[in-house]
Amino acid sequence: MKILVPSKRVPDPDQRIRIAASGHAIEKDDLPFVLNPFDAISIEEALRIRDENRAGEDEGEVVVVGIGGAAYEKELRTAMAMGADRALLVECETAPDPWNVARILQAVVEREQPALVLMGKQAVDDDSNQVGQFLAALLDWPQATFASKIEFDAGRVRVTRETDMGIETVSMELPAVITADLRLNEPRYASLPAIMKAKRKPVDRIDCADLGIAIEPRVRILEMEPLVSKRTCVQVSSGTELLARLRDEVGVL
């Protein structure tokens, strides 16, 4: 089974984000980037489906897609070092918004014809949580978002989903789109030899325009403000004092 794993490179979540002087973007100089953590989970799951032959087909291929500039090669090679068979870089100058990412991915899916698209439920930079749903709608494929377990059964895929109400199970015919939640797995680290080997693997490149896509912007950032705490912390010296203050000063107990 061919599995397509779309990915995004995002600022390292452990780094402090600074806003650029323009006020419309973040300061990207010197900011380390990593694969979006949810995409690493998706790659891991795709590798396991392939290697465990979970779908009951002998031929398995995991293709990772990135959308961006030349710098993206690093993260795509990380994906190949984890074990992905191929990587495809869709070259695009500006970072497209979720709608345009979904349109680009739709064109990639039409070329690659995967049986499954497995991707992160959200990118931890803009936190939009939209692309998987948009892509499924554009392709008119079934979708299962927020997956914590993926099983195959007689040509169908059964997905356990994390919802506000607890766990839900749905099943779908393939092809389908699945978005990964945290508990799906714990992604592996690439070994050093694998990283060296991945350096020699080719990254296919294709220009966004060659896919027939002209970007149609949907989201425009007007202004960005940094997070600041508006609280001042009163230190209390005992549990009893804490309870008394919560009761008397703020009336929350």
Next chain:
Amino acid sequence: MRILVVLEHDERGLRLASRCALTLAREAAACSDGELELLVMGYEIGFVAQEAAAYAPVYCADLPGLQHCTADRAAKVIADAARDCGAGLVMGASTSWGKDCVGRAGGLLGGAMATDVTACAMRDGILAWRRAMFAGGVGAWIALEGDPLIVTVLPSAFDPAEPGGEAGEVTQMEVEEATLPNQIRFESAGTKSGGRPDVTEAAIVVSGGRAIRNSDDYERLIGGLADQMGAGTGSSRALVDAGITPNELQVGQTGKIVAPDLYLAIGISGAVQHLAGMKNSKVVAAINSDPEAPIFEFADYGLVGDAYEIIPELIATLSDDG
């Protein structure tokens, strides 16, 4: 402008999250000269439609095929209703259902979408939306370009709307069972663990972090304190990853976003990803053994000490009082 608001329900009626979304919908209507129309869907939901009609006119899609409303079907009904009523703006709550189904509808309606919106305003003649990015490290005002606009609302940023304003009639939507998509099959839904208030709806949330060593301790200390306070329980990702708490209790960027009257953070360091889920709580109190823990910067009250000593003390004091 017509504003179509997609409402969710459970067996008791409208979900609180949807009433919170209605609050922003009313603000959007006020600043864009808009009119609200509501959409409810499901099976045998006449009582939900009646309840919703106390807020605005209601479209009701009520048929067996919508009982366990999967995303393929829900998105089609939402997109059809939006086109039928000529909506310029489609809104819903940023719940897991809303992200799944309103998100897919967004894909059918051209993708001019914002999720987890916390405010709206007219800026230079255009409707602007506020939302957090980068785990809440950045607050952004954005404009959407397209028609219709699709917005999901962060429920914890708003008080639930009360009935009133343009109360309306219920119109049954003509949906043919046979035309509904059949791509996703609902198989089963588990029930939520525990009888405590939901973390997103509780007035008080007692939340535990890595300081808590195992699930017995979590239940005894965090659960025990929550029960004394009539509170819901929450946790950091560290405990979810360790298998100590279930996923639906995770507060943060990739979990639930909550804003209770009191958030009590116990043994939680205050990583940005956690702050993203609780920093809008009305009052934050933190208990942590490390006086330098970043959580204190985002707390109104701080107590430095060992959770294993302090919590039993709190539980004892509260149970004596009660």
